[in-house]
Amino acid sequence: MKRPSRRYLIPVLILMLLAAGLLTYRLVQRGPQEIPDASEVAEQLPEKEVILYFGSVDGSGLVAEAREVTDGEDEALVAEIVQALAAGSRDGLIAVLPATTRLLGYSEQKGVATLDFSKELITAHPGGSMSELLTVYGLVDTMAVNFPHIRKVRFLVKGQPVETLKGHVDLRRPVAADFRYASPSTEDAASTLQENP
Numbered sequence: 001m002k003r004p005s006r007r008y009l010i011p012v013l014i015l016m017l018l019a020a021g022l023l024t025y026r027l028v029q030r031g032p033q034e035i036p037d038a039s040e041v042a043e044q045l046p047e048k049e050v051i052l053y054f055g056s057v058d059g060s061g062l063v064a065e066a067r068e069v070t071d072g073e074d075e076a077l078v079a080e081i082v083q084a085l086a087a088g089s090r091d092g093l094i095a096v097l098p099a100t101t102r103l104l105g106y107s108e109q110k111g112v113a114t115l116d117f118s119k120e121l122i123t124a125h126p127g128g129s130m131s132e133l134l135t136v137y138g139l140v141d142t143m144a145v146n147f148p149h150i151r152k153v154r155f156l157v158k159g160q161p162v163e164t165l166k167g168h169v170d171l172r173r174p175v176a177a178d179f180r181y182a183s184p185s186t187e188d189a190a191s192t193l194q195e196n197p
Contacts, residue, residue: 055095085139
């Protein structure tokens with residue numbers, strides 16, 4: 001096999017050097033590209049108004065609070081809503097989830113949402129029958145009002161079914177939404193949101 005002639009290699013090398021020089025010149029002329037700030041990117045994401053249920057100031061029921069969260073597919077939106085519930089009320093209402101609670105997983109089948117929580121849902125929960133009712137129905141009603149196709153919620157902790165949080169509310173089966181614990185104005189807000197998703 002013949003080796004390529006040197007008279008072809010020199011022009012090819014010159015062309016390659018010219019191309020590299022031209023590319024370098026163009027990159028230098030363009031200058032540094034601005035990378036958008038993370039807060040600017042977050043501002044560009046679409047938002048959605050949701051209704052969150054928190055405990056009333058006297059702890060006797062649930063009260064709705066409107067909140068803007070980042071919109072997205074159901075799984076991402078559920079995670080945003082759970083995070084907002086754990087962050088607590090902006091109107092001085094009682095939190096229904098311990099602040100350290102994290103959502104580990106979400107799935108939905110035939111109107112039943114399965115929510116898998118970190119252990120803090122139980123270990124950081126204050127206990128008490130009314131507090132437990134507010135946690136369970138604050139979460140289930142929040143899911144039902146923001147996702148009309150969800151009618152029940154199954155609770156898991158670290159991937160495992162739980163019988164109860166602190167011994168008061170039976171969680172062995174999926175829990176259906178129940179707005180009896182919500183104040184009347186809260187129910188009106190819920191129906192308005194469902195009519196205008």
